[in-house]
Structure formats: C-alpha cells, structure tokens
Amino acid sequence: MSVVSLFVACSLLVVANMSFICQHCCELRVGRTYRVTSEEEGVRLLDMIVCDSCYRQAKKLGLRAEEIELNDQFDSRPLSKSA
Numbered sequence: 001m002s003v004v005s006l007f008v009a010c011s012l013l014v015v016a017n018m019s020f021i022c023q024h025c026c027e028l029r030v031g032r033t034y035r036v037t038s039e040e041e042g043v044r045l046l047d048m049i050v051c052d053s054c055y056r057q058a059k060k061l062g063l064r065a066e067e068i069e070l071n072d073q074f075d076s077r078p079l080s081k082s083a
Contacts, residue, residue, distance in 0.1 A: 020070060022051040024058075034058075036065045 019030045034055035038046035049068070050058065058065045 020049065022054055023048040024050045024054040027051065033068050033070050034065050035068045036063050038063050 019028055020033060021027070022029050024036075029051040032052050032055075034050050034052070036046060036048050036050050036055065036058040037044065046063070048054075049070075050065075055065050055067075
C-alpha cells in the first residue's frame, strides 16, 4: 500500500467529534443536527436542537425543520446553501 493510499484511507476515518444531546429524545448523539421549530400567530411555541431520527419524526408531523451546524459554543446557525 502506498503512502498516498494510506493517507486517503485514514482521512476517510476522521469524523468531526461534535456530540450533542438531542433535546427531544435526550440521547447523546454524534452527527447531523437539526433545528425543529413551530410558530402560531407569530409566537414561537417550539425551538429544539434534535438528532436525525427526531428530525424525521418532526417532518412527518409537518413541523418546520432544517439542518444546522453547531459551533464550539453550541450556538447554532442554519447551513448556508451554495448557489
């Protein structure tokens, strides 16, 4: 195995270690994070950071949900969509 092949193989194993606790199921999760929100008459009723599984449940219920990126301080912002 060449050095380049070894480097590529090892780089595929590196995953950002950004773990969080899902605010719906209370499980410690690693991976994609989503914000689920619900508003009624301009009043925000729900604003949660959730895991992929809870995100899918929220979408089935018709709630607004978007993928977000968590930074080191656990603030969140929507992922920008490139044009």
